[in-house]
Amino acid sequence: MIKKLLVVLSLFVIFLHSTCVNAEGFKDIEIFDPKQDKVVKVVQSNPQIQNMITSWITNLEGLYKNDPATDDGYVVRIPLDPKVKCKSLNALVSEVYILIPENEPPCYLIFEDENKLLSLPFNGDMDKLSKILDFKLNNN
Numbered sequence: 001m002i003k004k005l006l007v008v009l010s011l012f013v014i015f016l017h018s019t020c021v022n023a024e025g026f027k028d029i030e031i032f033d034p035k036q037d038k039v040v041k042v043v044q045s046n047p048q049i050q051n052m053i054t055s056w057i058t059n060l061e062g063l064y065k066n067d068p069a070t071d072d073g074y075v076v077r078i079p080l081d082p083k084v085k086c087k088s089l090n091a092l093v094s095e096v097y098i099l100i101p102e103n104e105p106p107c108y109l110i111f112e113d114e115n116k117l118l119s120l121p122f123n124g125d126m127d128k129l130s131k132i133l134d135f136k137l138n139n140n
Helices: 002-016 047-057 126-133
Strands: 028-033 038-044 074-086 091-100 107-111 117-121
Touching: 047 074, 047 091, 047 126
Parallel strands: none
Antiparallel strands: 028 038, 028 074, 074 091, 091 107, 107 117
């Protein structure tokens, strides 16, 4: 009788014991339109996109000369997994924002480890990025 009681109590404790599980969500790329003030497209990241963006940002140099604030164009948020080491920033980057204004050259917006915002010139291929995201990013 005592054995049955112990087994039942043990099973009761096991089933009612809450377990915390930290699940990593999918890292999605978001395309934001400031005119509509909303995300207009979400694309699931994949190794091809990750490798392309990583190759673009690892050797960034110089600062963006224009004011990166804009009310037009698009902003593409790309989370990076794993974090990428940028030579010129001497920092690990976990996500990159590509600002694509209608009448200015595009640029990267990158937050350093201490949340310092840097604006760097875009050195990638906009047509290739548009094709891989299946979204027309430039209005030209």
